[in-house]
Amino acid sequence: DTEVTQTPKHLVMGMTNKKSLKCEQHMGHRAMYWYKQKAKKPPELMFVYSYEKLSINESVPSRFSPECPNSSLLNLHLHALQPEDSALYLCASSPTLANSYNSPLHFGNGTRLTVT
C-alpha cells in the first residue's frame, strides 16, 4: 500500500476534454511533485510545489496546469492534450525541499492517462 493516493487510476480523454488528476498525502509532507513516465522510460519531473507554492516548472506545456490547494492535495488540470501526452502520471511527496536532502520521495501508484 502507498501513502500517496492518486485518482483516478485510469483515465481516457479526448483532445478537447478537460479533466483533472488528483493526489493526496497525509504524512505532513510539504513538498509535492508531478512526474510523467512514458512506457519503458524513467520518470521525468514536471512540477514541484513547496509549501503550496510552485517551485519548479520543467518547461511543461501550458495544457498541463498544476494546483496545490492545501498541504495535502495536489491537482493536475488537463486541457487540449495530444495523443503523445498519453503516459503514467506519478505524484510524489517529501518532507520539505530543504529537509529532503536525505529523505526518500514517496510515490503514488499513478494515473494511467490515454488521450484519444
Add this chain to the structure above:
Amino acid sequence: KQEVTQIPAALSVPEGENLVLNCSFTDSAIYNLQWFRQDPGKGLTSLLLIQSSQREQTSGRLNASLDKSSGRSTLYIAASQPGDSATYLCAVKVIIQGAQKLVFGQGTRLTINP
C-alpha cells in the same frame, strides 16, 4: 549534466540466485542515491536510500552500496524469489539550477524464474 546509467537493461535468473544490479552516474556531486522498485503499471516503491556520506544500506535481502568518488552504486539481492521480478530504478538527488531534483537511470527489468 548528470547522467545515470543502469546495467544490465534486463536480467533473467533462476530462483534462489544472488544477483547484482549496477548503477553509475557521471557527476559525484550528489546528495543521496535511491533505489526504487516498479511493478508493471504501478508507481515507484522506495527500497533503499544511501546518503552521500554513507557507503551502504541494508534492508532484509537487499544491500545497496555507494562509491561516490567513482560514481557507482550496486544493489545486491540475495536468494532471489519470483516476487522480486520488477523493474529496478536508481536515482541520484542533485541540485540543478538551485532546485533539488532526482535524476533517474533507465532501469533494469529483472525476471526471476521459478
